[in-house]
Amino acid sequence: MFKYAIKRIITFIPMLIAISLLSFIISVNAPGDPVERLAKSAESEGSAQEQSGASKKIKQELRKKLGLDLPIFYLSITDLASSDTLYRIQDKYHQVNLKALTHQSGNWQAVSNYYLSLLDLEKSYRKIDAKLIAENDKTLDLNIVNEACNQFGSEIGSLLETSDNNLVQNSFNKMNNLLSSNSFLVPLTKPLIELESRRTALSTNRTQWKTYIPALNWYGANNQYHLWLFGNNNDRKGLLRGDFGISYIDSQPIQDKIWQKVGISFSLSLISIFLAYLISIPIGIYSAYRKDSAADKGMSLILFILYSMPSFFVGTLLLLQFANPDNLAWFPVSGIQDPTIFDPEWSFWKKIQHRIPFLILPIITYTYGSFAFLSRIMRVGMIDIVSQDYIRTARAKGLEEKKVILKHALRNSLLPIITVFAAIFPMAIGGSIIIEVIFSIPGMGVEIYNSILNYDYPMIITVFTLSGFLTMVGYLVSDILYAVVDPRISYK
Amino acid sequence: MQNTNENFSFKKYAWSQFKKNKIALVCLYLLFTLIIIAVLAPYIANERPLYAEYKGETLYPAFASSSRTDSIFNSSGQLDEILQYDITDWRRLSFTKVIWAPIPYSPGGMDRYNRDYVSPGGKQRFKNQDGEITDAPKRFRHILGTDGIGRDLAAGLIHGTRISLMVGLVSMGIASLIGIILGALAGFFGDTKLKMPRVKYWLTLFGFFMGIFYGFGQRKYILADAFGESITSGILQMLVSILIIILIIFLFRQLSRFLQFGYLKTETKVPIDTFVSRGIELLNSIPRLLLIITITAIVERSIWIVMIIIGVTSWTGIARFTRAEFLRIRSLEFVQAAESLGFSSIRTIFKHALPNALAPVFVSIAFGIASAILIESGLSFLGIGVPDDIVTWGSLLNLGRQNLEAWWLIIYPGMAIFITITIYNMIAEASRDALDPKLKS
Numbered sequence: 001m002f003k004y005a006i007k008r009i010i011t012f013i014p015m016l017i018a019i020s021l022l023s024f025i026i027s028v029n030a031p032g033d034p035v036e037r038l039a040k041s042a043e044s045e046g047s048a049q050e051q052s053g054a055s056k057k058i059k060q061e062l063r064k065k066l067g068l069d070l071p072i073f074y075l076s077i078t079d080l081a082s083s084d085t086l087y088r089i090q091d092k093y094h095q096v097n098l099k100a101l102t103h104q105s106g107n108w109q110a111v112s113n114y115y116l117s118l119l120d121l122e123k124s125y126r127k128i129d130a131k132l133i134a135e136n137d138k139t140l141d142l143n144i145v146n147e148a149c150n151q152f153g154s155e156i157g158s159l160l161e162t163s164d165n166n167l168v169q170n171s172f173n174k175m176n177n178l179l180s181s182n183s184f185l186v187p188l189t190k191p192l193i194e195l196e197s198r199r200t201a202l203s204t205n206r207t208q209w210k211t212y213i214p215a216l217n218w219y220g221a222n223n224q225y226h227l228w229l230f231g232n233n234n235d236r237k238g239l240l241r242g243d244f245g246i247s248y249i250d251s252q253p254i255q256d257k258i259w260q261k262v263g264i265s266f267s268l269s270l271i272s273i274f275l276a277y278l279i280s281i282p283i284g285i286y287s288a289y290r291k292d293s294a295a296d297k298g299m300s301l302i303l304f305i306l307y308s309m310p311s312f313f314v315g316t317l318l319l320l321q322f323a324n325p326d327n328l329a330w331f332p333v334s335g336i337q338d339p340t341i342f343d344p345e346w347s348f349w350k351k352i353q354h355r356i357p358f359l360i361l362p363i364i365t366y367t368y369g370s371f372a373f374l375s376r377i378m379r380v381g382m383i384d385i386v387s388q389d390y391i392r393t394a395r396a397k398g399l400e401e402k403k404v405i406l407k408h409a410l411r412n413s414l415l416p417i418i419t420v421f422a423a424i425f426p427m428a429i430g431g432s433i434i435i436e437v438i439f440s441i442p443g444m445g446v447e448i449y450n451s452i453l454n455y456d457y458p459m460i461i462t463v464f465t466l467s468g469f470l471t472m473v474g475y476l477v478s479d480i481l482y483a484v485v486d487p488r489i490s491y492k
Numbered sequence: 493m494q495n496t497n498e499n500f501s502f503k504k505y506a507w508s509q510f511k512k513n514k515i516a517l518v519c520l521y522l523l524f525t526l527i528i529i530a531v532l533a534p535y536i537a538n539e540r541p542l543y544a545e546y547k548g549e550t551l552y553p554a555f556a557s558s559s560r561t562d563s564i565f566n567s568s569g570q571l572d573e574i575l576q577y578d579i580t581d582w583r584r585l586s587f588t589k590v591i592w593a594p595i596p597y598s599p600g601g602m603d604r605y606n607r608d609y610v611s612p613g614g615k616q617r618f619k620n621q622d623g624e625i626t627d628a629p630k631r632f633r634h635i636l637g638t639d640g641i642g643r644d645l646a647a648g649l650i651h652g653t654r655i656s657l658m659v660g661l662v663s664m665g666i667a668s669l670i671g672i673i674l675g676a677l678a679g680f681f682g683d684t685k686l687k688m689p690r691v692k693y694w695l696t697l698f699g700f701f702m703g704i705f706y707g708f709g710q711r712k713y714i715l716a717d718a719f720g721e722s723i724t725s726g727i728l729q730m731l732v733s734i735l736i737i738i739l740i741i742f743l744f745r746q747l748s749r750f751l752q753f754g755y756l757k758t759e760t761k762v763p764i765d766t767f768v769s770r771g772i773e774l775l776n777s778i779p780r781l782l783l784i785i786t787i788t789a790i791v792e793r794s795i796w797i798v799m800i801i802i803g804v805t806s807w808t809g810i811a812r813f814t815r816a817e818f819l820r821i822r823s824l825e826f827v828q829a830a831e832s833l834g835f836s837s838i839r840t841i842f843k844h845a846l847p848n849a850l851a852p853v854f855v856s857i858a859f860g861i862a863s864a865i866l867i868e869s870g871l872s873f874l875g876i877g878v879p880d881d882i883v884t885w886g887s888l889l890n891l892g893r894q895n896l897e898a899w900w901l902i903i904y905p906g907m908a909i910f911i912t913i914t915i916y917n918m919i920a921e922a923s924r925d926a927l928d929p930k931l932k933s
Contacts, residue, residue: 014770015770015773015774015777018774019774019777019778022774022778023786026786026787026790029790030789030790031790077705077709079709079710100713103710103712103713211710212706212710214702214705214709301515304914304917304918304921305914307917308862308910308913308914308917308918309910309913310866310869310870310906310909310910310913312869312870312873312889313889313902313906313909313910316889316892316893316902316906317902317903317906319893319896320892320896320899320902323896324896324897326896326897326899333896426779426782433781433782433785433874434870434873434874437874438893448782448785449874449876452785452789452876453875453876455789457789457790460785460786460789461786463782464778464782464783464786467778467779467782468777468778471777471778471779472777475777
């Protein structure tokens with residue numbers, strides 16, 4: 001037994017690693033740049049100015065804080081042409097572009113030269129002050145100068161993010177046109193010529209064969225995955241120590257947001273699973289007791305049909321019937337409390353009393369989802385057990401049917417309840433997204449729904465990872481409990 | 493007795509068993525009806541008439557592509573009118589003879605005179621050929637009502653049939669492909685039966701990684717471009733990639749022939765069952781809806797991607813059934829006979845064992861279709877993954893939830909989902925009973 005538990009725990013660890021890897025892969029591939037998202041939510045009051053020095057600094061700090069200046073994983077498999085230090089580039093889109101360029105030419109040195117001179121050009125472009133030019137040369141209109149400068153700037157911006165040959169050529173042509181028609185852009189001529197020569201070097205010095213040779217880079221423990229999972233010694237604590245990151249929506253720590261919401265989802269799922277068992281166990285007993293009677297057959301058909309009825313349809317129907325002024329307005333439509341009368345100072349019981357009418361419909365829907373399923377399982381399980389030899393023995397020795405069913409059969413058919421342990425934890429963290437959305441219950445389900453609508457990836461990934469972890473823990477606990485409770489099960 | 497045994501066919505027996513279940517038989521007919529509705533959807537619900545005679549020309553607008561343009565000439569041969577099929581208001585043209593589709597509305601078409609949730613029995617407005625607003629004539633009533641922007645519910649439901657069938661077909665097609673292959677390999681070979689020289693094993697694994705490197709890693713940009721262009725060219729390039737991977741694995745396996753000496757030559761067991769079982773366990777330990785929602789959150793919104801994701805995440809049940817069935821079958825005489833005749837493992841698996849293992853797998857596929865449809869309608873009910881402009885049963889039901897007065901938007905789409913799922917579940921259950929009497933409860 002003990003040996004089995006140890007063995008089970010040992011197989012459990014690689015699964016946890018696999019889940020964390022899976023969610024990390026998903027989070028790395030999430031579209032958009034986390035720094036941009038967080039910077040936006042951090043300074044939402046700031047006007048839409050062009051990149052000022054201050055916001056660039058904020059972004060750099062954010063990058064450092066999120067660990068985005070680190071390599072992604074312990075190791076990476078690339079090709080011989082690629083650089084192993086690409087992760088140091090600040091901007092995510094620049095990284096993507098440089099990767100594509102390297103793939104095209106196979107010559108990282110040339111790509112890097114090209115990129116550096118592009119940055120050079122950008123630097124000299126930033127030095128140009130449209131106002132100063134307009135003041136010095138009265139023949140020029142400030143608007144025209146600004147217009148030309150902005151056009152030039154946007155061409156640089158697009159060059160930084162495109163690898164397509166035609167688009168690059170297009171940008172070069174436009175820039176050259178701007179240079180020739182606006183004399184005040186002269187200081188940019190030299191870096192532009194330099195850039196163009198490096199671009200030609202890029203296409204002439206191709207070493208494409210290098211992209212066909214795989215290369216393995218080792219980065220060590222100082223990487224994003226390690227940081228995300230284990231944290232570091234100062235500001236980040238890591239997933240395993242309860243630090244789940246920062247939400248993109250309001251820059252709040254995710255663990256705080258989860259703690260606020262998890263209670264309601266957890267209690268709802270607990271109540272509903274309890275109720276579902278309360279209903280399905282008698283159904284199972286009855287079916288075994290009166291097997292193949294008309295009532296049993298009818299019940300099994302009804303259960304089957306109920307089983308096919310999606311719970312979101314049931315929930316909407318309940319709303320339509322019982323929370324609708326056109327039919328019966330017995331229950332409130334949404335939420336778990338009436339904000340106009342709810343008082344957080346109320347005693348616990350008063351709060352519960354106030355919330356009951358809000359919770360009845362959701363609990364019915366919640367219970368419905370598991371009840372139909374559980375009843376079917378209970379029924380099949382009971383019928384299966386009633387046909388076992390030891391039940392026949394019990395009958396043969398003259399026990400009355402009631403005792404046979406309630407004492408001998410029921411006990412064994414209740415074993416599968418343990419499996420519920422595997423389901424309770426993830427249900428609480430994931431909530432039932434659909435049911436919570438229908439009834440606007442402010443639990444984890446609605447939280448996940450909102451984070452999906454707002455592309456709040458850290459939240460999504462956290463919930464994903466946690467529910468995976470918790471399901472694994474649930475399986476582990478229920479397996480071990482099973483082995484403890486049922487002596488017939490031997491795990492050799 | 494001898495005679496009947498010779499003519500005994502398992503298929504016939506199973507079918508006769510299935511037919512005994514009258515409810516399931518009705519469900520099977522209903523399924524055929526659904527398929528017919530799905531196939532004929534554009535001709536059942538279409539705002540363009542099926543057949544029309546207009547100013548002397550005979551047109552078949554519903555059968556033409558919506559981008560078609562017709563020029564109508566009058567009797568003296570001059571250009572009279574240009575009919576642009578997609579924007580013409582067909583109901584206002586005065587035809588000499590016309591046959592409308594049974595439901596004369598298209599799923600996305602907005603009837604501007606019947607906006608704001610017009611109920612099936614309520615007053616419906618119609619602009620007639622003289623431009624007057626009147627009560628809708630019986631032929632042009634929205635028989636199941638409309639939604640907030642005047643889209644016909646009946647047309648939406650008819651076209652939703654198409655999507656729900658497609659979801660079941662595509663996602664379970666993918667799932668069964670993955671599930672059957674992995675389950676068959678795991679069940680047939682187990683952990684001990686597949687043996688190969690150590691060098692071959694290593695080189696196969698190495699070849700797999702190299703295959704991924706050349707097939708996906710190096711072709712990343714080609715694949716991305718192809719998928720950006722169109723879904724068909726994307727799938728084509730994907731197939732090329734898979735071909736490259738298979739080729740590379742094959743090359744490395746061939747290479748291993750030249751390296752078989754000493755330690756490298758010793759036979760080693762390939763624990764293929766462990767790989768597959770762990771994979772199943774991993775995928776099962778993540779709540780499926782959450783997994784699908786998480787993936788849909790990072791990819792672009794498309795009904796095809798939703799189908800693919802559902803397929804890729806729901807093969808575990810099929811794999812488990814196939815594996816269990818193969819564990820049983822591999823010790824039966826006919827498989828042993830095939831092996832002792834020297835057939836290759838691949839031939840034994842796919843030609844001899846697989847046809848005999850498919851019955852229980854079929855049941856699990858049928859249940860899988862029901863749950864795929866359930867997941868898709870749940871996703872579109874939440875408005876996740878499926879684009880807003882695609883009308884599905886789930887998205888219609890969602891419209892009803894947001895406006896409880898429009899009961900028809902709740903009842904009809906909900907019933908459509910419910911009935912479809914019941915049909916699949918019922919067929920699955922009945923065929924399970926028919927195929928394997930032992931399992932009957």
